[in-house]
Amino acid sequence: MSSHTPPSDTPPRPQGPRQAPPFAWPNLQQTGFVARRILYAGVIGYTFWSWWEQRKRTKEALKIYPDTILTWKLDRTYITEAQNQRTGLLGALSRGALSSLTLFDAVRILKWAKDDDRVRGLVVDLSSSGVPGTARPQLGFAQVQELRDAIHEFKEAKQNKFGNVGYKLVACTDTFDSQLLYYLATAFDEVCMEPVGSLPIFGVGMAQPFLRRLLDRLGIVVRASAVGEYKSVHSMFTSTDFPHPQKENLTQLLASLNDxxxxxxxxxxxxxxxxxxxLLPASSVKVVEMVQDQVRVVSLMEGDVDGLQILEDLHVESETGWPQKVVERVKAVGDEGGQVLITEQGKAVPEDVGRVLKQAKETKKAADMAQKAYEDTKKAVAKAQPPNGDEKQKVATDESQLPTEKEEKDMSAVEKVKTLMDNAPLTSTESLTTGLIDKQTYKHHTYPQGHRKEHHRRTHEGQPSMPLSRYFIARTAEEEVADTLKIAAGSDKVTVGLVYLVGTIVRGDGTFGSNEVARALGECAADKDVDVVLFRIDSGGGDAVATETIWEAVKHAQEVSGKPVIASYGNMAASGGYYCTAPCQKIIANPGTITGSIGVASARPVITRKFQDNVGVTFGEIYTTKGAQFQSLLHDLRGNALRRYHGQTASLYETFRQRVMDGRQLSLDQVERAARGRVWTGVQALGLGLVDQLGGIWNAVDVAVDTSLQNRKEKAKTSLIKKIVHKEGEKPVVLFKVFPRPKSFWEVLTEAEGLEDVFAEIGGGREGLAEILEQAVGGVVKKQIESAIGGQDSLEMEEDVIW
Structure with missing residues (x-):
């Protein structure tokens, strides 16, 4: 049975080419989801890959290979007493491309390296980096002494381990910027300098400006009060030269430093x-002293001594030229075939007699020709016998006289160095020929060079090198792991708390203000982990009230916590710097530390009518009491006000002296012999009983650890609960904590009482405009003694105001 479909009324669709289906937009939500997953996966993968690569690079950079040579560019990784002396964001930005190490860490690195068999040497670049816009603290004399001692220990350890030729210890530079840098370089086995460099070893000296005449001209009178004739802080305002006691004391001080x-x-x-x-090359200008108007002229044939011609009766007038007798004699010498001039290399060359006479007539001084003949033929003349036994020749340079060869044989090394100082600065060639340096070469021939991305640049001998700062990071990690394992195994440990006081002592909450230092001492003493406090000082004094605040904090830390406080002196611990450490149980100073200055001085300016007339200013005055009138700088002190002014200064001196007597357990006579404002070096202070021992900060660490262990023994004897006592001969693990602990940004926000505190922490201190200006001016006129030791030309003045 077939089906029949009735015909449709819709006309048939015409047949033609097939059309494309309409465009369908993709599902954006689904596509975006996939894209985001791919992007996230890519970011995660790239981050992980970057972290892994960075980890590999860091691991490679911190790897210490066998036979490593440590490198140190002193001007880029410079030395400071305390880290982040200007803290906060502005401090970080101002340091720029440079990094710094505290002196404590620098010496610790050298101590680690001397016991590290992977390290075979140290190469130091002492030249200036020339980085613009960066302030780099200059090394002081005592700091250099600490570094030299550490380098000597390094050298001794490597010699014992590898022999005299199995290690490398080199200092190189283009030129020495100061004699202190050369003093540091002498600790190395090899000292290298570039051919055009110079060596400024002048010795120690100083020049101080005195403002008395300027103040008189301006109409300003300075009313000074001082107890102690050697206290010199005010003399620059009241005198026109060094007062005799001050000059006597400073002369002794500088002599000790120079020795x-x-x-x-x-x-x-x-x-x-x-x-x-x-020291006398042929090109130098010398003065020849001639006796009996005779000049020796060596006649040379083929570079050998052929005869000795004596030109007698040599009287020369600068305007008339050479006498005819001398001309005839020179002609006779020339006719005989002799030569009167030689090359600077010491070889004879044919000379035209007419040229010789022309040159002689131009100079118009017979001494000039004799001088040149002496310079060019110095060695030949030394071999020839003078015709007259009474004839003498002396070679002098200005006021300094060089010794003869016979005198030089009897000279000690110290006397030779002092003679060279009298003729400084020395050129690179002179430094080489006299033995002050070992090589005249360029830095890149000594200091390891390579591509910036290379982690371990190779020396010229093919040994791997490693920067000192990177070695510090690597060894710090190793030492932390080693200390943790030792403590876990039962080894004894001693924790040393470090507190710093650097610069002028001032009141307030600045970086090293009295409140901040006192707070640091309190935190350190209260810390249960800390066994002993190490107080590092590098200060020339300052405000009397601020000094007393720090003194009380030191005393309180010892009495309340029972923890000993050990003082370590840096470049300077004088006046208030010594005052606040008097209660310390032990004081350790470097031989070159400047200390003492036990005395009090104050100065008060008075603006006279002359000054007002000069500047065209007048003052209207209204006072209700005499005290208010005398407090004004427009009125000089007199009568009872002047007596009270001097009496308060004397009272402060009595307090200072009593603090030293109580802290150092000295009699009044002993303190008085060291007091009255006298300034001493560490060596002198040791003999006076002002310090207990000579040494650097790590010597102070050893004293602190020994003192702490001794205290433990004493406590264990009286304690009912027997504690583990340190075993004799066992070296304890020494840990360090620095106070005050740096605050996190969250702590700054939560503890701040206002925006001022927040901005102060970010900026690195609460210094106002007056303090900033004082620092800017002080950068030109402070620490004249340290500048003198460093061989730099600058005029400076003391920082202390009262103490």
Whole structure:
């Protein structure tokens, strides 16, 4: 049965080409989801890959290979007393491309390296980096002494381990910017300098400006009060030159520092010092002293001594030229075939007699020709016998006289160094010929070079090198792991709390303000983990009230916590810097530390009518009491006000002296011999009983650890509960904590009392405009003694105001 479809009324669709279906938009939601997953996966993958690559690079960079040579560019990784002396965001930005190490860490690195058999040497670049816009603290004399001692220990350890030729210890530079840098370089086995460099070893000296005449001209009177004739802080305002007591004290101080400098250089270079006569190259200008108007002129044939011609009766007038007798004699010498001039290399060359006479007539001084003949033929003349036994020749340079060869044989190394100082600065060639340096070469021939991305640049001998700062990071991690394992195994430990006081002592909450330092001492003493406090000082004094605040904090920390406080002196711990450490159980100073200055001085300016007339200013005055009138700078002190002014100064001195007597357990006579404002070096202070021991900060660490262990023994004897006592001969693990602990940004926000505190923490201190200006001016006129030791030309003044 078939089906039948009825016909449709719709006309049939015409046949033609097939059309494409209409465009359909994709599902954007689904597509975006897939894309995001791919993007997230890519970001995660790239992050993980970057982290892994960075981890590999860091691991490679911190790997210490065998036979590693440590490198140190001193001007880029410079030395400071305390880290982040200007803290906060502005401090981080101001440091720029430079990094810093505290002196404590720098010496610790060298101590680690001396016991590390993977380290075979140290190469230091002492030249300036020339990074613009960066302030780099200059090394002080005492700091250099601490570094030299650490380098000597490094050298001794490597010599014992590898022999005299199995290690490398080199200091190189383009030129020495100061004599302190050379003093540091002498601790190395090899000292290298570029050919055009110079060596400014002048010795120690100082120049201080005195403002008395300027103040008189301006109409300003300075009313000064001081107890102690050696206290010199006010003399620059009241005198036109050094007062006699002050000059006597400073002369002794500088002599002690200069003895330490010259002895250190002479001891280090004694084996390689050469003849001082090598200081006289042919090109130098010399003065020849002639006796009986005779001049010796060596006649040379083929470079050998052929005869000795004597030109007698040599009287020369600068305007008339050479006498005819001399001209005839020179002609006779020329006719005989002799030569009167030689090359600077010491070889004879044919000379035209007419040229010789022309040159002689131009100079118009016979002494000039004799001088040149002496310079060019110095060695030949030394071999020839003078015709007259009474004839003498002397070679002098200005006021300094160089010794003869016979005198030089009897000279010690120290005397030779002092003679060279009298003729400084020395050129690179002179430094080489006299033995003050070992090589005249360029830095890139000594200091390891390579591509910036290389982690371990190779030396010229093919040894791997590693920057000192990177070695510090690597060894810090190793030491932390090693200390943790030792403590877990039952080894004893001692925790040393470090507190710093650097710069002028001021009141307030600045970086090293009295409140901040006192708070740090309190936190350190209260910390249960800390066993002993190490108080590091590098200060020339400052405000009396601020000094007393810090003194009380030191005393309180010892009495309340029972923890000993050990003081370590840096470049300077004088006046208030010494005052606040008097209660410390032990005081350790460097030989070159400047300390003492036990005295009080204050100065009060008075603006006279002359000053007002000069500047065209007048003052209207209204006072209700005499005290208010005398408090004004427009009125000088007199009568009872002046007596009270001097009496308060004397009272402060009595307090200062009593603090020293109580803290140091000295009699009044002992303190008085060291007091009255006298300034001493560490060596002198040791003999006076002002300090207990000579040494650097790590010597102070050893004293602190020994003191802590001794205290434990004493406590264990009286304690009912027997504690574990340190075993004799066992070296404890020493840990360090620095106070005050840096605050996190969240702590700054939560503890701040206002926006001022927040901005102060970010900026790195609460210094106002007056303090900033004081620092800017002080950068030109402070620490004249340190500048003198460093061989830099600058005029500076003391920082202390009262103490």
């Amino acid at each position: 330490q400098l010259t002895t250190g250089i002479a001891t280090a270079r004694a084996k390689v010092l050469k003849s001082i006569s090598n």
